Amino acid sequence: MRGLLGSRRVQRSIRVCLCGALGCRVGKAVSSNMDQTEEPALCNDMDPPEEPHSHNDVNKPKESSHCDVDQLRCHPSSSNTKQPGDVLSPSEMELPCDHPYPRNVDQSRDFPSSCEMDQPGDCPVLSDMGMSRNPTFPSDANSNTDPSPASDMDQTMNFSTVQKYPLPTVGSRKQARLQERRGSNVSLVLDVSSLGMVEPLCTISTPRDTILQLLRTSKRPLDASQLQVASRQTHILDLEYQQIPPNFVNATELNVPGHALKDRYKAILPNPETRVLLGGSTTEVEDNSYINANCIRGYGESAKSYIATQAPMVNTVEDFWEMVWQEESAIIVMIVELKEMTEKCVQYWPDQTDVYGRVTVVVNSVVSGNGYTVREMTVQMGSESRRLRHYWYSTWPDHQIPPAGPLLQLVLDVQSYRKTLCSPGPTVVHCRAGIGRTGCFIACSACCEQLEQEGQVDVLGTVCQLRLDRGGMIQTTEQYQFLYLALALHSEKLGEKDTNQSTDSISSQRREKEQENDPGPQESSE
Template sequence: MVLFRLKEKVQVCDRQLKAPPLDLHLTPTVQSDSAQKSKGAKVVSSGSMVQAELPPIVAKPIRPQQPITAYRRLAPPVPLPSSSLVPVFSSFDHTHLVSVAPVTANHELKPCSSPFRMKPAAGLQERRGSNVSLVLDMSVLGSVEPLSTAPPVTPREAVAREYLLAARRPLTRQQLRDVVQNTHTLHTEFAEIPMNFIDPKELDIPNYGTKNRYKTILPNPHSRVTLKSKSCNDPLSSYINANYIRGYLGDEKAFIATQGPMVNTVNDFWLMAWQEEAPVIVMITKLKEKNEKCVLYWPEKRGIFGKVEVLVNSVRECEHYTTRSLTLKSGNQTRDLQHFWYTSWPDHKTPDSTLPLLQLMGDVEDRRAAAILGPVIVHCSAGIGRTGCFIATTIGCRQLQLEGFVDVLSITCRLRADRGGMIQTGEQYEFVHHALSLYESRLSAETGQ
């Protein structure tokens, strides 16, 4: 009976050795009789046969060494030209990068090996510079993801810089018509674009925070507008939260994107308008939307703001915006300026129709062509969301008109290279495409295409 049970135990052990669990590394040890006796192993004898009872199997868990594989499924994208570069940039841990494989013929991404963890990108950015990943909603705009003129100091900054400078996705007229029907593709594309907000430490200006409407929306240093001040010992007097924005074909200083003026920055705003010889100011915000978005910075008839006197010559009311004809005076010089106040665009959202935006854009371009002076000043509240949409639409319409295609991805990247966060939400990115699609349909009707 004892021998029978011993054989049964040995058979059980053999079966365990032949079929080990997938997550365990088994290290069975069979020792000599003397070793077993020295370690207290039981020895059972039956006649001339001696059988040693095997000690229990030692199971040691091990971690899998294979790299983590990330899978992502996208909606069928619009066909891209073979020459276009479409890099991928995802939202991820502050020290992690995620690579995504190319799309197959079935419009499905192949799995790719990456030793890093991937997080959802839509609507979220993360603050870098800490060992603890802090995820912030875009509504509070708390991301810091700098692109400076200095050499990038982290792999993430290098990837962001390369993406903003090289990403392209040119769309033909037909592709533009098709892509507005595929909102998932647009939102996925938008989520990959680096925000390019700067680290506050990059602005070495004492007390500059007193002139910012939002503490996380700061002007990128390399394109920042600097006010000419007589006081060289007071760098704060030369500071304004505004950036030069390149226009179509990289035209230098085609626009200025800035925040809505505050009580203590109204004089700076008018000084900038005078200094830059701006022919047009475009305001795309109400004065108050739940909270204050902008102060009333122009007079009813006449007002003096620091060294600049502002006169209101006439006011013209349209359905969606109001136009004011202004005259600026400083010393013995005078200049004319048009002020457009667009009030039909809700904060963090998009208008119900793209037509009023195209009408406003047309009036602004007519005035700009006639003036041939300095940059067009555009502002909303923070100077990135609605401001970015207006500038991107203006550039995109010009590209459609002259080249017959439009590259909204490249336009958005260039805007963010000049001022972080331009075009603030996926809905706004989608709205720009709809506005350009409407403009394209008008062009096609005029040319008979």
């Protein structure tokens, strides 16, 4: 019993000293380990360790004694005298010179003045603050405490359960390095040894490249019988037409100063790759070489079989005739009225003779028939003159399609006249915008040649080729269906022609055989 009591008193004395050194009361975690509840001791009411007493001294009242001033002294403030029960803050304590805690303690952190907390988890343990779990004081070596009770204390007291706010040790916090501040201590290493083994980057297709690739690869060849069936499948033709990219040109791609003054429509511009360049001068304000016209390929990939252009305007008539002379064109096909509800085209030819810039135009004759008018002209520049034929198809209704027969006849007449010329230049074709009716005529002409030469026709591939040269050719679904109807009609005529030729050939062969078998008139003998 006496040994147990002595051990408890030693525990109480050490607890009181620790409380005075740290400026707070002992937590509930240590008090809960004691068998009887006692009043917490304050810095100015601490009991030093006592010598073992006899059983008769157990119930004697305890005498309070102060901490040794050489070990630890409490300095109350001069302005406010501490009373029993008050708690000293860490800043009001003075530690001995040989104390393990330094005097220049960083007190910038706010510590509570008391450790009277309701839950054990409210105070961090000593290990969390970077301090040793079993601190020792230099004054313990000189104290009069019996070694045996101290040994009992080490066996019964568990400092891991003591939860306080100890004074932090200066320099205990490790300086954070750059990688630790970023949240990782993994070294950043760049391996450049495999850079030469990287596979080459794949080319990235832009929307423009995709459109051009589709126009170059779209094909649908049809023979004569398949063409007849396809011309009647209007819903399939409509879907086929809708899938053809229009390939219109953006104004930023053209990069021609002053071109807007020479365009009928802002959205219908010549493709830069195939546009016709005039020989005029170019300035920063205006490009005199500009005309809204493109060179169009015909059957057999001929580079300049046609020139598709817009209807001349008042300020572009001279440019139009300059282009006709420069490209040595012998045929002009006009598929528009001068006025359809509104002005569609200016009359760019004279009644007899007129001069347009450097070109003089003379009308020699006018012949009308078969739905179009033919004018024989002569164009002159200086001492040189050339013959020119002008076809004017004026029966195409506005926003509609004409009968296939008259337009097909116009196409065949133009082809026949072209074959009679020695070195004809490209055929100039225009409507109002230079893409709708113009596209129908050029596509019908190229497909008729393909049908005659190969016995099959690729309407889809031809239209895609036209749009590569000039955006928007064949402007509506109705025009696309009209093209199939005109080619189907031409295929029938070719079939009838072949049939008639075969019939005539058979008849002539039969007549020849009959003549061979016929001995002729015989002479009578007298």
